[in-house]
Amino acid sequence: MTSTPPPARPHKMRRTTVADQIKNLILTNGLRSGDALPTEAELCATLDVSRSSVREAIRNLSTLDIVDVRHGHGTFVSGMSLAPMVEVLVFRGALSPGDSLQALREVVEIRRALDLSMSERVVQANHGVESPELDALVADMEERAQRGESFLEADRAFHAMLLDSTGNRLAGQLVAAFWDVHTAVIPQLGLPVPAEILKTVTAHGDMLAAARAGDAESYRRAVVEHYEPLQRVLDEHR
Amino acid sequence: MTSTPPPARPHKMRRTTVADQIKNLILTNGLRSGDALPTEAELCATLDVSRSSVREAIRNLSTLDIVDVRHGHGTFVSGMSLAPMVEVLVFRGALSPGDSLQALREVVEIRRALDLSMSERVVQANHGVESPELDALVADMEERAQRGESFLEADRAFHAMLLDSTGNRLAGQLVAAFWDVHTAVIPQLGLPVPAEILKTVTAHGDMLAAARAGDAESYRRAVVEHYEPLQRVLDEHR
The missing domain is CATH 1.20.120.530 (GntR ligand-binding domain-like)
Incomplete structure (x- = not known):
């Protein structure tokens, strides 16, 4: 069976590439709900992007309830509610x-x-x-x-x-x-x-x-x- | 009938107050899907908040597909998809x-x-x-x-x-x-x-x-x- 291209992915997945990279990192590191993400500095180094890009991506993922930013404690994989x-x-x-x-x-x-x-x-x-x-x-x-x-x-x-x-x-x-x-x-x-x-x-x-x-x-x-x-x-x- | 407090609103509604103000402004101005929002400068003046707060709020609303940022054209009320x-x-x-x-x-x-x-x-x-x-x-x-x-x-x-x-x-x-x-x-x-x-x-x-x-x-x-x-x-x- 040959495959035709899949339909458009949700719009944000195309645009926010740093957010996608962070999501991939969550998957490849096998993180689960409640686990801590790497620090902002570590994310900048690992993904080779600027601190402001990482911050924007984290905010974006936080709005979607994919990560949870606890100020002073770090950023965690969230419960992904609706x-x-x-x-x-x-x-x-x-x-x-x-x-x-x-x-x-x-x-x-x-x-x-x-x-x-x-x-x-x-x-x-x-x-x-x-x-x-x-x-x-x-x-x-x-x-x-x-x-x-x-x-x-x-x-x-x-x-x-x-x-x-x-x-x-x-x-x-x-x-x-x-x-x-x-x-x-x-x-x-x-x-x-x-x-x-x-x-x-x-x-x-x-x-x-x-x-x-x-x-x-x-x-x-x-x-x-x-x-x-x-x-x-x-x-x-x- | 007395009223008990309603249950917690969705988490982002509590935190992102500038986003809430922008949503209220959309409602009170009677804007509909496809209508343009005031410019960033106008929003800063109307809501009496900083440009960076407005930008963050707009990004937040854009992630939720409540507004649509078309670079070079402005920000519009979005179709609010799922x-x-x-x-x-x-x-x-x-x-x-x-x-x-x-x-x-x-x-x-x-x-x-x-x-x-x-x-x-x-x-x-x-x-x-x-x-x-x-x-x-x-x-x-x-x-x-x-x-x-x-x-x-x-x-x-x-x-x-x-x-x-x-x-x-x-x-x-x-x-x-x-x-x-x-x-x-x-x-x-x-x-x-x-x-x-x-x-x-x-x-x-x-x-x-x-x-x-x-x-x-x-x-x-x-x-x-x-x-x-x-x-x-x-x-x-x-």
């Missing part, structure tokens, strides 16, 4: 007043689609499994909702942990990233918190119970119910 | 030799999950609709595969265009982004092209035909068949 994507999507949601509701609808649709499409895996991973942490998160959301408080952190942790249980780390991160986007965009748009927020809380408990019972069909029904109050708010502001 | 996320995920896939196959499996699982979960929307959008561009892409993939050539660009365009047809721009971008990650990681891992690559080509045609016929069930079957050759390669290298 934080840069969240920042871009949050800003995109805020950018176009006419389109930002549409942008939010798209994010919510993707969240729902991911939750639905991972249902078999979530049920498989949780069938018959005790998970006191997930129970505690559901209880925390219920208590807060009944006191009329919001429950953002428990909500985010619940979704991320449930998806993480499938062993697909990327799924958990994506779900958490879209949760961040959605939660940051709603107040920017001045949207009300759905009136039936308690339904969403109950749906979290139903999702967990269905997963434990090994019932994928009920799990998917609970996912659909979970998003209904939010979708109604989005529809009312169409 | 290119930064692709760069991070491709590097993450390459980073840990032991885990990179697992990282690839996760990406392929997410691609498949997105395709499956958007099936109703894709079918709804394409039922009874002529789309000569999609036909041409399928024909192009078939011809190339029969000549033993790869067909990466047509493949990517096919998936992105099909998801775009739902009107969910984010879904199309995500699918294209994960396609990029997956395609960049496979050669890095030295994985063979699936032997039954022609099955994948046929499955593209089947997906399109099912969507046009309004048959969501057949569409999902074609999606499953589409990923089978690739999943077999991933399983063999377990």
